[in-house]
Amino acid sequence: MRSQRREDEITTKELMHILYATQPNFRSYQPNSRYDYDHGIDCDEVYPNIFIGDENAARSKIFLRRNGITHVVNMAQGKLLGMVDTDQEFYKNTNIKYMGVCLMDLPVTNISVYFERVADFIENGIKNGGKVLVHCVMGVSRSSTSVLAYLMLKERLSACEALSKIRKIRDIRPNDGFLFQLAQLDNKLKRERMRGIFL
Template structure:
């Protein structure tokens, strides 16, 4: 088959996949918003600390830490915690995903050099928490990084500034791409352990990803 014929065949296949009806219809933003707000976040102790220890110094050490394990060995937290290398090492973090890399307002100024005095491996994505941001361009590269880390037994810390939108969206996409979860199930999984709030634009892109993955599984 010539290159042109192969290209044309892929285009036809993609068009057919796009037209394939989905059981239950298309995943919509409204469905994802409903899944988000109908799932109550439970209280869990801070990773790395024993809730039964009663000590002023112990409590003080936890004050500036914001971190939750949302899936076995996958953690979501904020940018301040991302800079607390002692804490990351305390809970055995081996990989860090910065979903807000950069020096401007609304970003977290870390990179691979920041962790060079540790064994932590790093990847960063420069994007703002705006509905117009194309976060989908990072779905597969982030999911691949997290998968390789997770498959090797690593512990992954995914963060943005507050740990509620950009980082949560990347973890949800990972669960969809690599763990085969539907978007609503992935959102509920993360939301059960952390009070996340992906913006509407990110939810729209997760809905599109969900429909694409569902059609691929029809093949």
């Protein structure tokens, strides 16, 4: 028998409503140079020292250096279509620390198994005075989902708060399956934090 949803629990539908009701303030990221514009770099600083960007941002060492990026998270590592074929070797002549996660942008993909690990990597980068770029191919689904999870896990934002905050800055669109997993994380964190109050 299915358990009934508690009134304070968030649903995927509610997150989808926030996603489509909140319009980004175009354009928060202004290319720093003709180089950025010519190379089609699409990247935004969505939270202090955290950037969400596309493949072009991640591949441009000039862009990364100019923006002081010290850590890169590739949420689409791989050689297949819809993936970005970079790794630590790609950044060998830089001081960039790299983390790669091989995930397809599909509603059935279980991205939640990486939430904690990616959040820890982002947190460590920022704590050491660095700046973190989280990217996938277009910087709208896999990468944004990971940053949203970071904000929920480490900054204690609710899924609604995190989604609204990031969506105002960047045109993110996590797929429905990822939104479902963010809703699950939100409800789990709420339950854990409520238990902590009463212990």
